[in-house]
Amino acid sequence: MEWRDWELFCEVVEHGGFTAAARVLGHPKSSLSAAVQRLEANLGLRLIERTTRHLRLTDVGETIYRKVRPLFAALHDTHNEALAMSSAVAGTLRIKAPYEFGAHHAGPVACAVMSRYPELAIRIDVEHDIVNPVAENYDIVFAMLEAPLPSAGIVIRRVFTLERGLFAAPALLEKFGEPRTLEELKTLPLLTGPSDPPWAITAPGGAVEHLTVDRARLTSSNAHVRLQAALAGHGVLRVTASYTRAAVAAGQLRRLLPDHACEPLNVHALLPARQFVPAKVRCFLDAMEAHARGDPEAYIRP
Structure with a gap:
């Protein structure tokens, strides 16, 4: 048979x-x-x-x-439980992550980990929707706290807290003027995600205001689409600072209200609830934590 x-x-x-x-x-x-x-x-x-x-x-x-x-x-x-009892980092690691996090964080870490462990293969599906790792057969699902998280049969582990900022192209600022206050910011068009709650922004004095996003110029779950719209001068982008670093350095985007703080982006790893965590999962999450600490060499040293 x-x-x-x-x-x-x-x-x-x-x-x-x-x-x-x-x-x-x-x-x-x-x-x-x-x-x-x-x-x-x-x-x-x-x-x-x-x-x-x-x-x-x-x-x-x-x-x-x-x-x-x-x-x-x-x-x-x-x-999988039998493999978890082994210390060998091998097999296939299945990961799902939103585009922004997958491209700028999970991707680079995956490349470094694969260089360290030649017997490990990694699959990264880059999608915005959150799924249950048990039902969809993933080892790790990276999810943002802004959306409801599944709870059945999973373990939730916090991995990253990412700084976010407000960014716009010089062309947009020439048209509307650069905002100096939150009131002035409200007059500019916004680029948002479909599940965005009102943007929480903390002023230098500590007061928190919530910017409504229900009249956005463009809405997309794909961060790269929103980035393209920002570069084209169509609106203000709220995104992690690391995602726009190259565009800011090239003068294509400028950070707005730098003395104000956006609510950070909290990223969690959803794992199947198991008695043993596979070595490949432990290795990747350790690498992610080293990446978050700014110590990229930590997870490629023997």
Whole structure:
């Protein structure tokens, strides 16, 4: 009996089709199709009805999937726990992160960690939506505190607190004038994320004001899209200072109200709740903490 065919059948169903499963698993679509065909031939049953638009399980396929999928999930959990007992940093580390954090923090750390551990492969999916790492089979999901966090079967670990600032292009400031107060800032167009609450801004004297963002000029969950709009002079961008460092140095953006403080961006790592944390996860989170302390060499030293 070829158990791998059973598992690939479950993967195809879980991801909604052969194409999506092939993309996630890194396998040719043809090999997944062949695995399901072999399984159907061995069982003498039709498990999947194939159409040009979508995949549909037969009644018997639905029954088999519901019974078999938990078995493979338990097997993977056991495998991961066994690996966690080892000190070897190897295998595949699956990470999900928002674009801004993934590109400017998780990405550089991943490159350094891979240089240190040649047996480790890393997959980073850069998306804004927060998911449960258990349900989506991630080792680490990086999430911002501004959005609700899932709670079932996970451990939440704080990793980063990132300084944020307000930035705008010289062209925008020539048109509207550079704001010297929060009242003047309110007259400028804003570039926001779809889940942004009112921006909390602390004045030099300690008073906190909340800038409403419901009439933004552009709204996007992708920080790079908002950065492009800011560079084009379409509005004021609130973002981590590290994300705009190059643009500020090149004179393409200017920091506004530098004596005011934006609420920092808190980043948490969501981990599956396990008795043992795999060595690859411990290694990556230690590297992230070293990166946050400004000690990038700490996580690449033997």
